[in-house]
Amino acid sequence: MTNYTKILICILTFMLICSGFPVLSHAETIQSSSEKAIVLSKNEELVPVLKEETANSGILTSIPNQSEVYVLHTGTSYTYISFTDPLTDEELTGYIQNSLISAPETAAPDSTDTKTAMLLNKEPLDSALEETRTPDETASSETKTKSKSLAAEQQTESEVTAEHEKVPSSSESETIKAPAPTMRGLVVQDSTDVYAQAEDNADVLKSYPEGSILKYASFNNDWYICKIYVSGAATTAFIKKDDVETLDSEQTNLTGIATNTLAVYSKATTNSKTLKSYAQGSVLKYRTFASGWYEATVYSSGAAVTGYIRTKDVENRVTPQESLNGVAPTKISVYAKASTSSKKLKSYASGTTLKYKTFASEWYEATVYISGVATKGYIKKSDMEEKGTTYYVYGAASLNIRTGAGTSYSIVTAVKKGQAVTLFETKGNWGRIETSSGITGWASLSYLTKTKPSQGLENRVIVIDAGHGGKDPGAYYIEKNLTLQTAKQLQTLLKKAGAKVIMTRSTDTYLTLAQRVVVSHNNKADAFVSLHYNSSSSSSAKGIETFYWATNVNEKTLAQYVQGEVVKQTGLSNRGVRTGNFHVIRENKKPAILIELGFLSNATERKKVSTETYQYKSAIGIYKGLEKYFD
Ligand SMILES: [Zn+2]
Numbered sequence: 001m002t003n004y005t006k007i008l009i010c011i012l013t014f015m016l017i018c019s020g021f022p023v024l025s026h027a028e029t030i031q032s033s034s035e036k037a038i039v040l041s042k043n044e045e046l047v048p049v050l051k052e053e054t055a056n057s058g059i060l061t062s063i064p065n066q067s068e069v070y071v072l073h074t075g076t077s078y079t080y081i082s083f084t085d086p087l088t089d090e091e092l093t094g095y096i097q098n099s100l101i102s103a104p105e106t107a108a109p110d111s112t113d114t115k116t117a118m119l120l121n122k123e124p125l126d127s128a129l130e131e132t133r134t135p136d137e138t139a140s141s142e143t144k145t146k147s148k149s150l151a152a153e154q155q156t157e158s159e160v161t162a163e164h165e166k167v168p169s170s171s172e173s174e175t176i177k178a179p180a181p182t183m184r185g186l187v188v189q190d191s192t193d194v195y196a197q198a199e200d201n202a203d204v205l206k207s208y209p210e211g212s213i214l215k216y217a218s219f220n221n222d223w224y225i226c227k228i229y230v231s232g233a234a235t236t237a238f239i240k241k242d243d244v245e246t247l248d249s250e251q252t253n254l255t256g257i258a259t260n261t262l263a264v265y266s267k268a269t270t271n272s273k274t275l276k277s278y279a280q281g282s283v284l285k286y287r288t289f290a291s292g293w294y295e296a297t298v299y300s301s302g303a304a305v306t307g308y309i310r311t312k313d314v315e316n317r318v319t320p321q322e323s324l325n326g327v328a329p330t331k332i333s334v335y336a337k338a339s340t341s342s343k344k345l346k347s348y349a350s351g352t353t354l355k356y357k358t359f360a361s362e363w364y365e366a367t368v369y370i371s372g373v374a375t376k377g378y379i380k381k382s383d384m385e386e387k388g389t390t391y392y393v394y395g396a397a398s399l400n401i402r403t404g405a406g407t408s409y410s411i412v413t414a415v416k417k418g419q420a421v422t423l424f425e426t427k428g429n430w431g432r433i434e435t436s437s438g439i440t441g442w443a444s445l446s447y448l449t450k451t452k453p454s455q456g457l458e459n460r461v462i463v464i465d466a467g468h469g470g471k472d473p474g475a476y477y478i479e480k481n482l483t484l485q486t487a488k489q490l491q492t493l494l495k496k497a498g499a500k501v502i503m504t505r506s507t508d509t510y511l512t513l514a515q516r517v518v519v520s521h522n523n524k525a526d527a528f529v530s531l532h533y534n535s536s537s538s539s540s541a542k543g544i545e546t547f548y549w550a551t552n553v554n555e556k557t558l559a560q561y562v563q564g565e566v567v568k569q570t571g572l573s574n575r576g577v578r579t580g581n582f583h584v585i586r587e588n589k590k591p592a593i594l595i596e597l598g599f600l601s602n603a604t605e606r607k608k609v610s611t612e613t614y615q616y617k618s619a620i621g622i623y624k625g626l627e628k629y630f631d
Contacts, residue, residue: 036232037081038102041065049094053078060094064209068231074098178227178236181215185224185244186268186290198223198238205230205237211267211308214244251287251295256314257338257360258282264307268293275300275307281339283378284314321357321365322405326384326425328352334377338363345370345377354379388422388434391448395496399448401441405430412441417498418455423448446496456630458498463520464490465530465584466503467594470510475535476600480508482609483531486597489619490529497627513583520590527558527626528592530584533609535601542602543573547580547594554629555585559593562625569621570614572598572605595622 039047046062053075063069063083073080078095191209195202198219206228208214216226216239224239258278266273268290276298278284286309289295294314298307330350336343338360346368348354356379359365364379393399398416402409405427413435415421421433421443431448434440466487468474474483487503494501502523504516520528534545546563548555559577567574575596585592597618598609608614 037069037071037079039063039065039067039069039096039100040102041100047096047100049081049083049092049096050078051094053080053095057095060092069096069101071101176225176236178225179217181226182217183215183224183249184247185214185216185239186247186293187212187214187243188245188268188290188292189243192239192243194226194228194237194239196235196237198225200240202238205235209269209271211265211269211272213247213268214239216244245290247290248288251289253285253287254294254316255283255285256316257363258284258313259315260313262309262313264296264298264309266305266307268308270310272308275305279337279339279342281335281337281342281378283338283376284309286314315360317360317365318358321359322427323355323357324364324425324427325353325355327389328354329384329388332379332383334366334368334379336377338378340380342378345375354384384425388424389450390420391423391431391433391450392452393417393419393421393443393447394449395447395498399443401433401435401439401443403441405432405442409442413437413439415443418452420452421448457494457627459500460526460626460630461500461502461523462494462626463502463504463523463525463528463590464494465516465519465528466505467530467532469505469508472510475533476606478610479533479535479600482533482597482600482615484508485612486531486615486619489616490531490622493619493623494626497623499626514587516584517587520588520592525590525592527629528584528588528590529562529622529626530582530592530594532594532596534596534599536599537601539601539603541599542605543575544570544598545575545596546577547582547585547596548577549579549581549585549588549592555591555593558591558625558629561628562593562595562622565624565628566595566597566618566621569617569624570598572608 041047047065047067048059048062050057051060052058067083069081069083071079072082072093075098077098079098079101080093081096081101082093084092187208187210189210191207192212192214193204194206194208194214196205197203214226216224219225219238222241224241224244226237226239227234228237229235258280260280262278262280262282262284263270263274264276264278266275284296286294286296289308292311293308294311296307296309297304299305328348328350331347332350332354333344333347336345354366356364356366359378362381364381364384366377366379367374368377369375393415394417396417398414400411401413401415402411415435419436421435423431423433425432426445427442429445430442431445432440433443433448464487466480466483468480468483470480472480474480484505484507488506491501491503502519502525504519505511516530519525534541544563544567546559546566548559556577563574563577566572580594582594585594598605598614600606600609609618
């Protein structure tokens with residue numbers, strides 16, 4: 001009970017430092033008198049402690065019959081006492097009727113060395129003190145009284161007396177000294193008895209109610225050994241191992257949600273005082289304690305107090321939390337707590353992409369900004385999952401659906417190319433989807449596309465001709481680089497769609513125009529696309545133009561589709577489609593086009609077309625044109 005010790009020391013220090021503090025006189029009384037007494041009631045298990053010295057005073061609290069208290073002052077009808085509140089471990093003062101309290105007795109001299117020691121003596125299982133033994137008559141009779149009272153149901157008067165007669169002499173009992181405690185345990189049943197010997201039929205020295213925390217060390221297979229104080233005398237005692245739940249020495253910090261209205265109790269028992277209540281959905285921090293209980297720190301009247309919550313009243317946050325993205329299927333709200341009846345921090349329109357983290361079985365956690373301040377909020381999982389967005393499988397014959405976001409997860413099913421899936425949320429390059437047959441899992445986003453893919457490009461042979469190269473740099477000495485970069489972007493897109501892509505060059509090499517045409521013929525190209533960037537003596541010339549070679553009607557159509565889509569994607573001016581007397585299309589027996597993707601001689605356009613973004617957009621345009629052509 002180190003907390004208890006700390007609290008006491010704090011209280012003492014506070015009392016000594018603050019001369020204006022009204023309890024100072026009591027502290028002085030404790031120091032000078034050091035008298036203790038036992039609360040005695042013939043009929044009641046609990047004895048009221050009054051706030052004031054009058055019959056109609058309010059009740060401060062009630063303490064169990066047989067509790068040890070310190071007598072601070074004895075009046076005509078009431079005794080002013082200090083005691084440890086058994087429910088809160090707080091040091092309190094109040095008044096008890098004189099008829100309900102034993103005559104004060106002076107504590108054993110050994111335990112009155114210091115004021116701290118005096119107060120600590122009242123703590124039943126505290127081990128901070130050196131063991132002080134006072135096997136005098138007072139202590140023995142005290143033991144007898146307690147045994148009689150607490151074990152009354154199990155033992156007859158004569159048995160208690162007989163047992164008392166067998167109480168060992170001081171020399172005998174000193175043969176076993178309790179070692180320093182190494183464990184803490186919780187009383188999880190109605191009460192736990194502490195025995196004089198490690199035997200089932202031994203005298204019960206004290207009984208501790210549910211929720212009490214006891215300190216002890218191991219003694220043998222069935223018993224723990226501890227030190228308790230009986231009338232200020234340290235006494236070795238024993239606890240049955242089955243009568244307490246030993247607590248883990250290391251506590252783990254946790255965060256979770258109150259699944260119902262949640263009470264924080266002063267002790268790990270629902271019989272104890274409720275320190276504070278929290279609404280369902282409140283997000284709380286606490287730490288591991290016992291099998292049925294967590295420990296928490298709550299603030300009561302501005303002071304940090306240790307309390308206890310039932311493990312079944314909270315749902316722990318998932319670990320590790322995973323970051324997700326999702327599109328709001330409808331207007332959705334971010335709540336202050338994990339409860340739809342809590343305050344709405346912010347709402348988002350349908351279609352808004354949101355970032356959030358996994359949190360609990362029914363809730364996500366999100367960070368929202370309220371007046372510029374990052375605030376944690378909660379999104380109801382089902383709000384995000386009502387409907388997803390339709391995506392299509394492309395770029396592979398079939399797509400594996402896995403149990404998690406990664407290739408290390410096992411495969412649940414596979415979806416064929418072109419089939420629709422519903423995408424709910426994404427994590428990195430993975431998306432959580434549902435197949436048309438209702439199976440859910442995770443799929444790589446590289447193989448999902450929002451637009452319904454055409455099957456037309458599949459197995460088509462497309463020859464991509466990156467203009468210039470090697471010793472022929474093209475316009476402005478950069479054309480050969482731009483055409484190759486664009487060609488590679490286009491290659492990636494077409495491959496994903498299942499096309500067989502042939503590059504006339506993949507590096508900075510020189511090819512003659514005739515060699516390029518040979519590649520088209522040898523591979524029986526279904527389409528040949530030559531990429532160029534333009535130049536003109538007029539620095540104001542700008543835009544896109546696509547060339548084809550006359551006679552082949554299909555070729556003109558191909559040129560028109562590609563030209564139209566590239567203009568649409570890049571936003572550059574449309575210079576239209578024309579026949580062009582260029583070797584690579586003129587000599588080509590296969591459908592062949594040559595596209596000029598903007599003017600390097602125009603400073604503004606040169607800057608624009610040199611960007612990776614532009615090359616990607618133009619590649620998408622060519623891809624879409626080809627897709628349309630083959631559909
Ligand atoms: Zn060129």
